[in-house]
Amino acid sequence: MDNILSFISSNQQIIYIVILMIFVGIEVIGRVPSVLHTPLMSGANAIHGVVIIGAIIVMGKAETGNYFALALGFLAVILGTLNVVGGFVVTDRMLEMFKKKPQPPKGA
Amino acid sequence: MDNILSFISSNQQIIYIVILMIFVGIEVIGRVPSVLHTPLMSGANAIHGVVIIGAIIVMGKAETGNYFALALGFLAVILGTLNVVGGFVVTDRMLEMFKKKPQPPKGA
Amino acid sequence: MELNLLTLCYLIASVTFILGLKMLSNPLSARKGNLIAAFGMAVAIFATIFLYEDNGEKLHNYAWIFGGLLIGTIAGTLSAKKVKMTAMPEMVSLFNGMGGACAALISAAEFYHIYQLHKNSPEIPFAELATVGHYITIVAGAIIGTISYTGSIIAWGKLNGRVKDYSFKGQHIVNMIVLVLVIIASVWAYQSTIGTIFLPFILIGLFAFIYGVLFVMPIGGADMPVVISLLNSFTGVAAACGGFLYDNKAMLTGGILVGAAGTLLTMLMCKAMNRSLTNVLIGSFGGGNKNDAATGATKAQGNYKEISLADAAMVMAYAKKVLIVPGYGLAVAQAQHICHELEKILEEKGVEVKYAIHPVAGRMPGHMNVLLAEADVSYEKLLEMEDANEEFKTTDVVLILGANDVVNPAAKNDAASPIYGMPILEVEQAKTVIVNKRSMKPGYAGIENDLFFQPKTSMLFGDAKKVLQNLCAEIKTV
Amino acid sequence: MELNLLTLCYLIASVTFILGLKMLSNPLSARKGNLIAAFGMAVAIFATIFLYEDNGEKLHNYAWIFGGLLIGTIAGTLSAKKVKMTAMPEMVSLFNGMGGACAALISAAEFYHIYQLHKNSPEIPFAELATVGHYITIVAGAIIGTISYTGSIIAWGKLNGRVKDYSFKGQHIVNMIVLVLVIIASVWAYQSTIGTIFLPFILIGLFAFIYGVLFVMPIGGADMPVVISLLNSFTGVAAACGGFLYDNKAMLTGGILVGAAGTLLTMLMCKAMNRSLTNVLIGSFGGGNKNDAATGATKAQGNYKEISLADAAMVMAYAKKVLIVPGYGLAVAQAQHICHELEKILEEKGVEVKYAIHPVAGRMPGHMNVLLAEADVSYEKLLEMEDANEEFKTTDVVLILGANDVVNPAAKNDAASPIYGMPILEVEQAKTVIVNKRSMKPGYAGIENDLFFQPKTSMLFGDAKKVLQNLCAEIKTV
Numbered sequence A, B: 001m002d003n004i005l006s007f008i009s010s011n012q013q014i015i016y017i018v019i020l021m022i023f024v025g026i027e028v029i030g031r032v033p034s035v036l037h038t039p040l041m042s043g044a045n046a047i048h049g050v051v052i053i054g055a056i057i058v059m060g061k062a063e064t065g066n067y068f069a070l071a072l073g074f075l076a077v078i079l080g081t082l083n084v085v086g087g088f089v090v091t092d093r094m095l096e097m098f099k100k101k102p103q104p105p106k107g108a
Numbered sequence C, D: 001m002e003l004n005l006l007t008l009c010y011l012i013a014s015v016t017f018i019l020g021l022k023m024l025s026n027p028l029s030a031r032k033g034n035l036i037a038a039f040g041m042a043v044a045i046f047a048t049i050f051l052y053e054d055n056g057e058k059l060h061n062y063a064w065i066f067g068g069l070l071i072g073t074i075a076g077t078l079s080a081k082k083v084k085m086t087a088m089p090e091m092v093s094l095f096n097g098m099g100g101a102c103a104a105l106i107s108a109a110e111f112y113h114i115y116q117l118h119k120n121s122p123e124i125p126f127a128e129l130a131t132v133g134h135y136i137t138i139v140a141g142a143i144i145g146t147i148s149y150t151g152s153i154i155a156w157g158k159l160n161g162r163v164k165d166y167s168f169k170g171q172h173i174v175n176m177i178v179l180v181l182v183i184i185a186s187v188w189a190y191q192s193t194i195g196t197i198f199l200p201f202i203l204i205g206l207f208a209f210i211y212g213v214l215f216v217m218p219i220g221g222a223d224m225p226v227v228i229s230l231l232n233s234f235t236g237v238a239a240a241c242g243g244f245l246y247d248n249k250a251m252l253t254g255g256i257l258v259g260a261a262g263t264l265l266t267m268l269m270c271k272a273m274n275r276s277l278t279n280v281l282i283g284s285f286g287g288g289n290k291n292d293a294a295t296g297a298t299k300a301q302g303n304y305k306e307i308s309l310a311d312a313a314m315v316m317a318y319a320k321k322v323l324i325v326p327g328y329g330l331a332v333a334q335a336q337h338i339c340h341e342l343e344k345i346l347e348e349k350g351v352e353v354k355y356a357i358h359p360v361a362g363r364m365p366g367h368m369n370v371l372l373a374e375a376d377v378s379y380e381k382l383l384e385m386e387d388a389n390e391e392f393k394t395t396d397v398v399l400i401l402g403a404n405d406v407v408n409p410a411a412k413n414d415a416a417s418p419i420y421g422m423p424i425l426e427v428e429q430a431k432t433v434i435v436n437k438r439s440m441k442p443g444y445a446g447i448e449n450d451l452f453f454q455p456k457t458s459m460l461f462g463d464a465k466k467v468l469q470n471l472c473a474e475i476k477t478v
């Protein structure tokens, strides 16, 4: 109990950020019409591609002679880029299809 | 420019919390029907009564002999309490009126 | 350990504030949401009292603290319980003002604290004692809190009729000047020494005080709910300043939350009336514009026809379904109880009676719901706008009691009208429309209403309460 | 200075992610939202490359970094551009798997890094080198990333038909056991010394790998979009672990954002089909339940009647308004182009043709919009469900092409039906209904459809593409 409390206390701000982010994530999505579910999923998929930052850091910190670390990092960068670039491009392509939203006179 | 950047950097987490909180505040309210505007305003009014915490701290830190500081703090505590208690009670009274939400068959 | 527990309590409070506000924006959960936020507040308050430490030292002056809490609680509860339902916005305004004043006092106390620590060396520049950031939080709390306080008090006075609308030419320029003076005084104070700082600091408060008054003074009394909502979000920001000052997350998050939500709410309120916030603040149609609109009204609309009490009673008694549209006039006349009476008499005669409630009928959102609830009208009888607009199609008689803008077809037909685009109650779909008001004068938006000149419509002039009393008597004899 | 700039860049990225996601959830701003998020991502990536410092040291291996970025960009763009519209969910699944793998590799690299630093003293317990918190972020990233990776690959395989549904009795228990093994291996690894840690760490990865496969394997192929959305939020959480690991706010906020939003989205998807998430995951009606439903179907429904091609052509050619209801069958038959053809031929004959689009028609949300857009059907012709349900009232002929559940009246009438409560296209309001499918077999939900037995309805059996081709030819001759 004590441990948990002091953990909470010393990571107070991060905990706030995480909790608030969860609220934001939930609220921001709340009103999405079902036609947009697939593009939204795809867009969210592209956003978690932010993991690429970690891959770049791993890659950029690997010592030049350490081939195993280099290979790991290199692979991670490629995979992360695939996620980011592919994700955004695919989402854009999908949304292209939705662009001319019809505005039928209500109830007509 | 440099100053601003280093300010941002050293207060990074607080800035995140503030920005996220703004998003939360805006999103959370987004869907409110207009009948609830008044109670919602009143409820929000009660919540900013959290300023009472500051009043309590001021009061509790004032040296025992310093009557000016004591008076300031005492007044602040009273006003803050009015805000909090009055706010929540008034909101509750208003909402009492809204409780039996009618569920008329749609379009009937 | 205790400090860690305090952090957890604040975290809980922050989360309850968010959840509470979220639940408050849904009719089904609103009341619970309010209680949840109140619970979180209680946690935060008692945690502060018992767990807070400053440099390892607990708070003292417990007697004073509990004394203040007790006085505030009793006074707050009593006034909140006693106030009439229709005077709610005034009450909210008053409480909001208290919060603003509290924030301002905290800033003043903090300032005084710094002064006390160093009063023996009056030549130290204040700038050496507080960083810019620290100073800004102190001064912003003082300024915003004070503005919120005076503004709220004026709004309160306007709503209960003690303060009259007042504006003069060039008011906006004067307001700007006062605001600039506030800033100048703030800069001056920061550059003063401990010995000379009192004057500029008092000036800051004074100018902010004046600004608050000037800011609210010219805005039409009917627009006060919007102003109160805006001042509400000001107080939120002032509370957040306190949060920065004490590095207190509960104050910070609570304040920012209300600041953001309050700002949006203010805009939503304006939108529900189809107006912009600037329009409300500069008062273009609560105030000045009225004359223009009145001239527009003179283009004669043809004739209206009146109906006698006896005829009105007859028509309603023999109708199958009557819909009542209450408006601001009903509220002013305090005619809700006699209106409920009418409803009961008609129902005894076998007439189906319901109410059509426009969301911005009256002078605050939900005004009519609160009003009719006070008179014990059953909730099942209140139709929301969309449902009512369906129901009109099968209605024999619509009785409009002191409503005007909310049934004005110009909102649908006339793109030049200031209320164009506002959703309205489409009463013309019913067979007959009877309108009760005292004269042919326009309502809140200051514009003419075509509805009154339509063949379906007949006017029943007089104060709503009196007319209803006579109507009741008349119907009983039918 | 540069580090401060980096912080600002990350802040900008976080905000663009939120804004982007918010805009993505509104049809009008969705595309712009995607671009905004992409912009923020670019800022974050390049800021990391050029500004990141670790103990005052910049990153190196630029050639490798840019090489990797280049390869990934080319491969990603090409495959994203080439993929067929209807194979989108597969593609998303694949990219999601890449992200999961990336997160897992980062954890592995971090782990290897710790190992490298201390490999000369193999007897040090790992627990002395990393706090519990640090270890949990490493291991959670590895586990969640791996599960997301293998799960996504299986989902991808199912969608393009390479992997078949597979389940056995007691599968859920086996799954639980594997999950427990993952946890045991994690604890074991933490208590090993540097010298002996490799085995348990590899076991963690292995068990997580197996779990990902087992988790997705039994779920019906048609439910894959929901599963992908769930795995999507897993990858978000894995990315957030990376954010904790490097104390990187962009990763942390981006990851949590997707984790939270993805979870809600998953639930919304289920809700749109009127199912619960557990129901999807345990697969009660994509899979096992089918038999029960089939027995329910044997209660004979009376007779259905068939219509000949010639008659169908006649009825449609002489109608004033025809509404086409596309469903999963149309997608499977790849009949969207010939369907557009039919529309044009009918319009030449003076028939008004529109499409009624159910939000969950097909196998992914928006499936039909995408499909018809691919065949160049004008967007103005697509009616959303609510509008379509109004339009049916004035429609002469409804042509249902390979749709079944989305027009099943049981969703409205039969409280015992598994799809009860799902909003449907109310085609019975039209004068005549023609249904094209290959047999009387049920659709996705595995239940009988009353509609087919109603007097208004006639069946036109056959593969959608072939039937449409013949229909076109026939109508031309009318």
Ligand SMILES: NC(=O)c1ccc[n+]([C@@H]2O[C@H](COP(=O)([O-])OP(=O)(O)OC[C@H]3O[C@@H](n4cnc5c(N)ncnc54)[C@H](OP(=O)(O)O)[C@@H]3O)[C@@H](O)[C@H]2O)c1
Residues within 6 Å of the ligand: C222, C223, C224, C225, C273, C326, C327, C328, C329, C330, C332, C333, C359, C360, C361, C362, C363, C364, C365, C366, C367, C401, C402, C403, C404, C405, C406, C407, C436, C437, C438, C439, C440, C441, C442, C443, C444, C445, C462, C463, C464, C465
């Ligand atoms: N609800 C809100 O939140 C809110 C806030 C601010 C502004 N507003 C605005 O207020 C308006 C509300 O519309 P509304 O139709 O309710 O009111 P309204 O348009 O202001 O009309 C009220 C009518 O009641 C009549 N009246 C006044 N006293 C009366 C009495 N004692 N007996 C009988 N009739 C009386 C007046 O005509 P006579 O003088 O001829 O009797 C007047 O035309 C809208 O324009 C809305 O935008 C609403």
Ligand SMILES: NC(=O)c1ccc[n+]([C@@H]2O[C@H](COP(=O)([O-])OP(=O)(O)OC[C@H]3O[C@@H](n4cnc5c(N)ncnc54)[C@H](OP(=O)(O)O)[C@@H]3O)[C@@H](O)[C@H]2O)c1
Residues within 6 Å of the ligand: D222, D223, D224, D225, D226, D273, D326, D327, D328, D329, D330, D332, D333, D359, D360, D361, D362, D363, D364, D365, D366, D367, D401, D402, D403, D404, D405, D406, D407, D436, D437, D438, D439, D440, D441, D442, D443, D444, D445, D462, D463, D464, D465
């Ligand atoms: N959109 C989503 O996000 C999503 C995701 C997962 C699940 N779902 C579910 O999928 C269902 C969608 O409903 P739906 O009406 O579109 O599809 P459905 O209920 O699955 O019915 C499709 C019908 O098409 C017929 N068909 C199959 N191949 C055909 C061909 N080549 N030519 C002509 N007809 C063919 C089948 O009948 P025959 O075999 O007799 O030809 C079948 O009855 C809903 O239950 C929904 O909940 C949707």
